[in-house]
Amino acid sequence: MAKMKVDNRLLSVNQFASIARTTRATLCHYDKLGLISPMSRGEDNKYRYYVGTQEVYVNLIHTFQSLGMSLGEIKDTLGKLNAETSEGFFIKQMELIDEKMEQWARAKKLLYTYKQIVLSVKNIDVDKITISQLPAEAIILGDLNDYSNGRRGYDALISFLQTMKKRYPKLDVYYPIWQQFSQASIKQGNWDLADRFYFYNPEGYDRRPAALYAIGYMKGWYGNSYDLYERMLKYVDENGYEICGDAYEEHPINEFCMSDENNYLKRVMITVRKKRSTKKAHTSM
Numbered sequence: 001m002a003k004m005k006v007d008n009r010l011l012s013v014n015q016f017a018s019i020a021r022t023t024r025a026t027l028c029h030y031d032k033l034g035l036i037s038p039m040s041r042g043e044d045n046k047y048r049y050y051v052g053t054q055e056v057y058v059n060l061i062h063t064f065q066s067l068g069m070s071l072g073e074i075k076d077t078l079g080k081l082n083a084e085t086s087e088g089f090f091i092k093q094m095e096l097i098d099e100k101m102e103q104w105a106r107a108k109k110l111l112y113t114y115k116q117i118v119l120s121v122k123n124i125d126v127d128k129i130t131i132s133q134l135p136a137e138a139i140i141l142g143d144l145n146d147y148s149n150g151r152r153g154y155d156a157l158i159s160f161l162q163t164m165k166k167r168y169p170k171l172d173v174y175y176p177i178w179q180q181f182s183q184a185s186i187k188q189g190n191w192d193l194a195d196r197f198y199f200y201n202p203e204g205y206d207r208r209p210a211a212l213y214a215i216g217y218m219k220g221w222y223g224n225s226y227d228l229y230e231r232m233l234k235y236v237d238e239n240g241y242e243i244c245g246d247a248y249e250e251h252p253i254n255e256f257c258m259s260d261e262n263n264y265l266k267r268v269m270i271t272v273r274k275k276r277s278t279k280k281a282h283t284s285m
Contacts, residue, residue: 010039016050016055016274019052021058028048048100081184109201121252130212136207137208139206141206142196152193160177175199176256180196186243186247221262228268232270240274243270247269
């Protein structure tokens with residue numbers, strides 16, 4: 001019996017796998033499932049042979065998989081498509097892609113924000129307090145926290161999250177959440193319960209204002225920041241500054257990137273200005 005002469009247009013499974021950017025094992029699996037079968041098989045060696053145009057089917061399978069469809073769902077879908085149903089199906093899939101692109105864009109912004117937060121404390125001296133001019137930053141600032149009727153910090157935090165999700169339904173609020181303390185709270189030593197919560201967001205409608213800030217750090221678990229505030233207030237006063245605005249308390253290094261809670265890093269930024277002179281100006285007689 002004469003051997004089959006392989007058509008030059010046919011590709012071996014290895015050749016086709018290379019063109020279709022997949023593997024021999026994957027093509028064999030697709031064949032067993034009935035997703036895409038060889039165009040021809042050798043009469044003697046039973047080798048699989050494909051044609052280049054079949055690459056489009058492999059691309060479709062991979063595309064549908066990236067949209068979350070299982071191979072079984074893909075087989076069922078492709079078996080039902082026809083001239084009447086294919087347009088609606090492809091429109092729906094494109095809408096899903098648009099939705100995923102929006103999700104990925106939000107995810108990228110979130111990861112970028114985390115990266116910038118971590119970079120902002122790279123090589124800092126935890127024991128050093130500084131006075132620095134900082135630029136404005138886009139934030140989302142919550143309402144005044146309600147601590148009436150025995151409500152505590154956790155209750156206020158839950159209310160903040162619920163309010164943000166209702167107020168900004170299309171805005172991703174899963175950013176690190178920090179605390180703002182008013183000027184009055186700082187001066188009164190109320191450093192336990194924050195006046196407001198906030199988080200950085202590139203699409204933020206509020207601003208942490210551009211201003212001169214006293215900046216201090218401490219390591220440890222959330223809370224217990226009295227020593228840091230007292231140390232910072234003493235530094236501010238002894239170096240000729242005074243408080244003139246809010247304080248912003250953040251945890252750039254926390255459970256997201258540090259397993260040991262004793263090494264969490266807190267940063268406090270208090271709005272300050274140079275003390276105003278109390279001396280009366282001399283006037284010429």
